[in-house]
Amino acid sequence: MSNILELQHxxxxxxxxxxxxxxxxxxxxxxxxxxxxxxxxxxxxTLRIIGGFITxxxxxxxxxxxxITNLPPNKRQLNTVFQKYALFPHMTVGENIAFGLxxxxxxxxxxxxKIKYALKLVNMDDYANRDVTMLSGGQQQRIAIARxxxxxxxxxxxxxxxxxxxxxxxxxxQYELIRLKxxxxxxxxxxxxxxxEALTMSDTVVVMNQGYIQQMGTPENIxxxxxxxxxxxxxxxxxxxxxxxxxxxxxxxxxxDFPCVDTGFGENKPVDVVIRPExxxxxxxxxxxxxxxxxxxxxxxxxxxMEVQAGGFEWxxxxxxxFPVGQPVSLxxxxxxxxxxxxxxxxxEEAVVVDV
Amino acid sequence: MFKKKWLTAPYLVFILCGTVIPLLAIVxxxxxxxxxxxxxxxxxxxxxxxxxxxxxxxLLLALIxxxxxxxxxxxxxxxxxxxxxxxxxxxxxxxxxPMWMNFLLRTFAWKALLANNGVxxxxxxxxxxxxxxxxxxxxxxxxxxxYDFLPFMILPIYNVMAKIDxxxxxxAYDLGASGKTVLTKVLLPLSMPGIISxxxxxxxxxxxxxxxxxxxxxxxxxxxxxxxxxEFTLNGNRQLGSGLSLVMMVFILISMALLNKFDKNGEGxxx
Ligand SMILES: Nc1ncnc2c1ncn2[C@@H]1O[C@H](COP(=O)(O)OP(=O)(O)OP(=O)(O)O)[C@@H](O)[C@H]1O
Ligand SMILES: [Mg+2]
Numbered sequence: 001m002s003n004i005l006e007l008q009h010x011x012x013x014x015x016x017x018x019x020x021x022x023x024x025x026x027x028x029x030x031x032x033x034x035x036x037x038x039x040x041x042x043x044x045x046t047l048r049i050i051g052g053f054i055t056x057x058x059x060x061x062x063x064x065x066x067x068i069t070n071l072p073p074n075k076r077q078l079n080t081v082f083q084k085y086a087l088f089p090h091m092t093v094g095e096n097i098a099f100g101l102x103x104x105x106x107x108x109x110x111x112x113x114k115i116k117y118a119l120k121l122v123n124m125d126d127y128a129n130r131d132v133t134m135l136s137g138g139q140q141q142r143i144a145i146a147r148x149x150x151x152x153x154x155x156x157x158x159x160x161x162x163x164x165x166x167x168x169x170x171x172x173x174q175y176e177l178i179r180l181k182x183x184x185x186x187x188x189x190x191x192x193x194x195x196x197e198a199l200t201m202s203d204t205v206v207v208m209n210q211g212y213i214q215q216m217g218t219p220e221n222i223x224x225x226x227x228x229x230x231x232x233x234x235x236x237x238x239x240x241x242x243x244x245x246x247x248x249x250x251x252x253x254x255x256x257d258f259p260c261v262d263t264g265f266g267e268n269k270p271v272d273v274v275i276r277p278e279x280x281x282x283x284x285x286x287x288x289x290x291x292x293x294x295x296x297x298x299x300x301x302x303x304x305x306m307e308v309q310a311g312g313f314e315w316x317x318x319x320x321x322x323f324p325v326g327q328p329v330s331l332x333x334x335x336x337x338x339x340x341x342x343x344x345x346x347x348x349e350e351a352v353v354v355d356v
Numbered sequence: 357m358f359k360k361k362w363l364t365a366p367y368l369v370f371i372l373c374g375t376v377i378p379l380l381a382i383v384x385x386x387x388x389x390x391x392x393x394x395x396x397x398x399x400x401x402x403x404x405x406x407x408x409x410x411x412x413x414x415l416l417l418a419l420i421x422x423x424x425x426x427x428x429x430x431x432x433x434x435x436x437x438x439x440x441x442x443x444x445x446x447x448x449x450x451x452x453x454p455m456w457m458n459f460l461l462r463t464f465a466w467k468a469l470l471a472n473n474g475v476x477x478x479x480x481x482x483x484x485x486x487x488x489x490x491x492x493x494x495x496x497x498x499x500x501x502x503y504d505f506l507p508f509m510i511l512p513i514y515n516v517m518a519k520i521d522x523x524x525x526x527x528a529y530d531l532g533a534s535g536k537t538v539l540t541k542v543l544l545p546l547s548m549p550g551i552i553s554x555x556x557x558x559x560x561x562x563x564x565x566x567x568x569x570x571x572x573x574x575x576x577x578x579x580x581x582x583x584x585x586x587e588f589t590l591n592g593n594r595q596l597g598s599g600l601s602l603v604m605m606v607f608i609l610i611s612m613a614l615l616n617k618f619d620k621n622g623e624g625x626x627x
Contacts, residue, residue, distance in 0.1 A: 051530060073529045074530070074531075080527070080530045082527055084523055086526070086527040087527075088524060088527075088528075089524075099528070099541075100532050103531065103532045103533055147531070148531075151531065
């Protein structure tokens with residue numbers, strides 16, 4: 001698979017505020033790529049640079065190998081689904097969908113067929129003559145998607161397209177978007193700050209913070225092997241502890257030696273350790289690697305969530321079996337569930353450079 | 357809410373005294389002769405050559421004034437929408453500042469500026485340029501109208517323009533639209549309500565004005581407003597004045613009805 005889109009050393013300043021710093025990103029053809037990160041980290045800015053609405057101060061944007069950095073948005077072979085739908089209120093559903101097709105001079109017959117096809121694709125068959133302002137949020141979102149895809153863009157850009165929908169509708173639309181992506185066979189670049197959405201939908205997740213890419217990989221990769229404490233805390237719940245890598249495959253946490261599978265950190269090196277709450281195994285006191293006492297218990301539906309005081313640390317634990325508050329328990333962790341990360345040397349470095 | 361109905365009482369009294377009663381009086385005088393008998397003569401008097409010409413000229417000059425105001429105000433709206441940033445309010449303030457000055461004073465100032473031996477010709481003369489002879493021509497009247505009524509075009513257009521979501525413009529570009537297509541297919545239709553109310557707010561006072569034509573037309577340019585004013589004041593013929601007023605009202609209502617046809621939603625109309 002070749003790169004359909006490439007950002008090379010892109011930087012952008014807004015009033016002396018460096019929003020993107022030397023950002024490099026390669027998007028493979030036909031992937032569902034998600035830009036994930038907290039509010040203000042530069043996701044929208046990145047997407048708008050790809051769409052052509054913002055020109056980067058430095059760096060280049062390549063589309064199928066060609067430099068499009070200075071090409072205006074109306075000349076780019078990509079379409080955007082805007083966060084607030086941005087449907088034209090003075091046009092019907094059908095006229096909205098036809099907007100791009102009319103500009104490219106398609107025949108009336110072609111346009112009619114395309115409207116029909118697109119409405120079918122988003123499950124809104126009979127809506128062509130409706131007034132867009134009368135549609136619900138979810139319906140408007142679908143029309144916005146239909147309006148973008150009828151132009152057969154090679155890349156579809158979506159900026160938090162589900163942000164304004166309620167939870168149930170969001171989940172339905174997530175599946176619909178995945179289905180659409182597979183049916184159309186085009187590249188999706190999707191922006192969200194919802195980590196669950198990112199993990200559910202994407203082939204590739206790009207975790208961003210303060211204008212830097214923190215980590216890029218498959219959802220499994222990002223979740224199971226976070227490269228730094230930021231990614232670990234941002235994606236899912238986690239226990240992040242300071243530890244000392246005694247040697248390859250052995251780490252000391254809270255004074256206890258845990259076997260692990262990581263190598264190459266050197267000897268007696270301070271590191272950060274991530275252990276996911278569902279990877280902590282509780283058992284009868286004295287029978288695990290460490291002993292502690294349950295201090296909190298919440299029923300979460302699929303599992304129980306507990307806090308366990310052990311070794312002076314409050315462990316977050318998720319388990320399908322319940323241990324009441326006050327009960328002495330043991331904790332153990334399988335070696336391959338212990339994720340070791342380099343410790344940032346300073347505060348600044350936390351937001352720093354991860355080359356991809 | 358209904359309990360507070362009495363709060364609207366002053367407003368109702370105002371409407372009654374300020375609008376309804378005078379209107380009824382005009383209708384009464386318009387349809388009676390000096391002795392108080394019913395007649396249509398005051399209405400049909402519009403067909404007199406002098407009156408018809410004055411009405412025609414008033415409609416023509418008001419139309420020219422409205423078009424000029426629109427052509428001036430729309431680009432201002434577009435520019436303010438796109439640029440100016442936080443200074444928008446200030447720019448609009450500057451543009452509508454003349455509105456705060458007395459209407460008569462403003463018009464009188466133009467008379468002084470444009471007069472044959474006025475300020476402008478003084479400056480032109482000191483630069484050894486030919487003087488302009490514009491005072492007492494229809495052009496001077498239109499100039500005065502445009503100056504006086506332009507803010508009433510800018511304000512409503514700026515108001516709708518400022519409310520147009522920038523995402524819509526970006527969406528249009530994203531779908532391949534050129535700048536011209538964005539203007540004709542998105543900006544113009546969406547700003548139509550502002551254009552309509554701007555046209556209304558300029559055309560109506562322009563077609564009825566008599567002060568501007570009096571000051572800048574030097575008593576040579578008779579608009580329907582001047583005729584009516586003279587009937588009421590100089591000639592003391594309030595019957596004829598009322599009759600002609602009624603005819604003018606009908607013309608205004610017809611213009612507004614035509615205009616509102618363009619405005620599908622009727623949001624922008626003030627009539
Ligand atoms: N046009 C602009 N002018 C000035 N600053 C801007 C502009 N656009 C974005 N910024 C700033 O750039 C930073 C990144 O903004 P961006 O919109 O890319 O964030 P985001 O990751 O999309 O956040 P969110 O999840 O809240 O949408 C923010 O600090 C924002 O205030
Ligand atoms: Mg954003």
